[in-house]
Amino acid sequence: MTTRDQMLANIKANQPALRPVPTDFTFTSVYPDLTKQFIDVLTFVGGAALIVEDFAAIRASLQTQFPNMTSVATTCPELADLADVTMNVTDPHELSGLNLAIIEGPLAVAENAAIWVDERQIPQRVAPMITQYLVIIIHQSTIVPNMHDAYKLLKVDATGFGTFICGPSKTADIEQSLVIGAHGARSLMVYILP
Amino acid sequence: MNKQLTLDHADAALEFNKNEAKVDWHDETLWFVRTKRDRAVAQIPEWEQLREAASQIKNYGLSNMHDLLIQFEENAIRNGIKIHWAADGDEHNAIILDIIKQAGANRMVKSKSMLTEECHLNQFLTDKRIEVIDSDLGERIVQMRGEPPSHIVLPAIHLTKAEVGETFHEHLGTDKGATDPQYLTEAARQHLRETFLTRKVALTGVNFAIAETGGFVVCTNEGNADMGVHLADVHIAAMGFEKIIPRAEHLSVFLRLLARSATGQPITTFSSHFHRPRPGQEMHIVIVDNGRSRQLGRPDFRNSLKCIRCAACLNTCPVYRRSGGFSYHSAVAGPIGSILAPNLDMKQNADLPFASTLCGSCSNVCPVKIDIHDQLYKWRQVLMKEGYGPGSKTVAMKAMATVLESPRLYRMAGKVGRGVLRFAPITVENGLNPWYTQREMPEPPAESFHDWYVNHKKA
Numbered sequence: 001m002t003t004r005d006q007m008l009a010n011i012k013a014n015q016p017a018l019r020p021v022p023t024d025f026t027f028t029s030v031y032p033d034l035t036k037q038f039i040d041v042l043t044f045v046g047g048a049a050l051i052v053e054d055f056a057a058i059r060a061s062l063q064t065q066f067p068n069m070t071s072v073a074t075t076c077p078e079l080a081d082l083a084d085v086t087m088n089v090t091d092p093h094e095l096s097g098l099n100l101a102i103i104e105g106p107l108a109v110a111e112n113a114a115i116w117v118d119e120r121q122i123p124q125r126v127a128p129m130i131t132q133y134l135v136i137i138i139h140q141s142t143i144v145p146n147m148h149d150a151y152k153l154l155k156v157d158a159t160g161f162g163t164f165i166c167g168p169s170k171t172a173d174i175e176q177s178l179v180i181g182a183h184g185a186r187s188l189m190v191y192i193l194p
Numbered sequence: 195m196n197k198q199l200t201l202d203h204a205d206a207a208l209e210f211n212k213n214e215a216k217v218d219w220h221d222e223t224l225w226f227v228r229t230k231r232d233r234a235v236a237q238i239p240e241w242e243q244l245r246e247a248a249s250q251i252k253n254y255g256l257s258n259m260h261d262l263l264i265q266f267e268e269n270a271i272r273n274g275i276k277i278h279w280a281a282d283g284d285e286h287n288a289i290i291l292d293i294i295k296q297a298g299a300n301r302m303v304k305s306k307s308m309l310t311e312e313c314h315l316n317q318f319l320t321d322k323r324i325e326v327i328d329s330d331l332g333e334r335i336v337q338m339r340g341e342p343p344s345h346i347v348l349p350a351i352h353l354t355k356a357e358v359g360e361t362f363h364e365h366l367g368t369d370k371g372a373t374d375p376q377y378l379t380e381a382a383r384q385h386l387r388e389t390f391l392t393r394k395v396a397l398t399g400v401n402f403a404i405a406e407t408g409g410f411v412v413c414t415n416e417g418n419a420d421m422g423v424h425l426a427d428v429h430i431a432a433m434g435f436e437k438i439i440p441r442a443e444h445l446s447v448f449l450r451l452l453a454r455s456a457t458g459q460p461i462t463t464f465s466s467h468f469h470r471p472r473p474g475q476e477m478h479i480v481i482v483d484n485g486r487s488r489q490l491g492r493p494d495f496r497n498s499l500k501c502i503r504c505a506a507c508l509n510t511c512p513v514y515r516r517s518g519g520f521s522y523h524s525a526v527a528g529p530i531g532s533i534l535a536p537n538l539d540m541k542q543n544a545d546l547p548f549a550s551t552l553c554g555s556c557s558n559v560c561p562v563k564i565d566i567h568d569q570l571y572k573w574r575q576v577l578m579k580e581g582y583g584p585g586s587k588t589v590a591m592k593a594m595a596t597v598l599e600s601p602r603l604y605r606m607a608g609k610v611g612r613g614v615l616r617f618a619p620i621t622v623e624n625g626l627n628p629w630y631t632q633r634e635m636p637e638p639p640a641e642s643f644h645d646w647y648v649n650h651k652k653a
Binding site: 002003004006007008010011012013014015016017018019020021022024025026027041044045092093096111112113114124125126129130146147148150151152154156157159160161162163164165166167168169170171172173174175176177179181182183184185 | 223226227240243244247250251253254256257258259260263264273279280281285329330331332335348349350351353354355358375376378379380382383386387390391404407408409415416417418420421424425435440442443444445446447449450457459460461462463464465466467468469470471472481483487488490491493496
């Protein structure tokens with residue numbers, strides 16, 4: 001018998017009598033202001049957010065936040081002229097010098113400030129981690145209250161890879177001191193469009 | 195091998211307790227994490243119902259494990275992922291070595307996986323001349339020091355920043371005496387970026403495997419799992435079979451519970467869902483048993499397989515906080531480790547279920563409602579019955595049983611005890627009495643409860 005068959009046989013012999021799959025596992029979260037809740041939590045985890053009117057405002061803010069930044073890549077058509085490099089590379093190693101990545105997030109969660117992105121927003125999976133600084137643009141209307149609402153809208157295998165991003169990369173492995181910028185982006189700026 | 199690994203829990207804890215200031219620091223550091231958890235939990239009104247939902251999903255998973263694994267395998271293969279099955283640690287290690295060799299590599303970068311610790315993968319690969327670099331900062335620190343992780347979520351929680359500074363000075367050439375976490379983390383960032391960019395093979399653990407979609411989720415704060423695998427040609431994911439959950443939608447429950455229970459964060463920075471290798475990449479999943487199917491067959495202990503490795507039970511445990519992770523001489527320390535380890539080796543880990551006050555705090559914080567302290571108690575019964583209990587305990591328990599069985603003997607022993615404590619305290623307050631170690635002896639009452647009762651009944 002192969003290891004696989006032996007393992008499965010042992011599991012079948014030892015597993016308890018079938019229990020029903022629970023149906024009551026999603027909950028409703030009520031926040032008076034979803035955007036405020038999202039911003040509060042994002043700030044708590046070391047990110048920053050700005051409510052903006054349009055792409056012109058984002059452009060102006062980016063120029064103050066990241067003056068004279070080079071090695072900038074974006075997948076937003078509206079900001080294409082700000083980019084001097086592309087994320088559409090065949091070898092992800094080519095992104096090692098990326099300073100700023102500007103991407104869109106199709107879905108955000110108020111309870112924990114997590115933003116979903118998948119391969120439709122990031123042509124290379126490593127982009128949001130390998131970049132030194134990360135900017136995500138979301139729309140207010142796509143903020144859902146909690147994770148149950150998010151998974152009802154998501155199809156997690158629509159592309160080969162998707163991730164919830166919540167704030168900049170961080171660690172507290174040295175004596176529980178919070179350090180922002182472990183291996184991934186050193187900051188996360190979120191622009192919230194109407 | 196670590197010196198402490200040869201000692202049993204009590205003796206290893208005694209070693210750890212020699213540095214009282216460090217013990218206090220360790221205790222307070224972990225309690226700080228526990229209080230962060232409490233604050234996060236208080237913000238979720240439905241927390242208890244969430245725990246119940248998670249527990250029920252896992253119960254269903256255990257009861258339908260065989261079919262869920264087959265469903266997972268089918269879907270994963272359809273997604274282009276290669277599936278391997280490993281009966282034990284040796285088979286797991288051999289499969290991984292084989293994949294590395296097939297890729298023509300002799301170096302690998304790894305993100306956190308307690309399963310590979312359980313299987314002693316690093317040592318195995320090092321012996322085969324494969325270089326392994328752990329990329330989680332805490333794991334990298336302990337790896338440089340030649341130590342195993344002392345905690346499943348915070349691997350270097352036993353070290354002060356001065357000790358980390360010393361280690362980095364030696365291995366990364368940072369300034370001598372540097373203790374600034376920002377500075378030290380930056381040094382590690384540069385060192386590990388170089389590693390990520392040059393490794394063809396990367397290994398991750400698996401937090402959750404989804405039967406319905408044939409994909410899996412890996413959660414990190416640093417983004418180290420992502421940096422490793424998205425730059426590598428080969429991604430190996432090592433998973434214990436109990437990581438399976440039925441549906442993607444169930445992730446909503448577990449991702450709400452995991453980070454809040456672990457560190458008090460609302461969610462980890464990256465919760466990455468892998469379903470297909472990227473073009474040109476290979477993706478492998480190694481599904482491991484290593485005693486899990488045996489534990490599944492033990493009705494009293496199978497609940498331990500529901501664990502999602504958040505470490506809330508470690509952080510709250512008064513014994514763990516004061517004895518340190520290494521005293522558990524097992525890949526998974528603390529209360530959860532103490533109910534998993536005897537399944538792996540009953541004789542070698544017979545001491546661990548006794549390393550608890552049975553206060554129940556572990557069970558209270560467990561996000562999937564594992565009856566941890568009940569299982570610790572049950573393991574004690576099993577271990578004593580199987581003859582693995584400590585000899586001194588057997589003698590003491592027999593003597594106690596004799597005394598408790600006879601009211602006359604009991605009253606006499608009480609009288610002697612009270613007399614000794616009052617008139618000759620030195621006979622019990624000395625190093626020969628193990629009960630006196632790190633404890634004050636009680637002040638003896640003038641009379642026993644029995645005498646008091648008899649006297650008052652008369653009046």
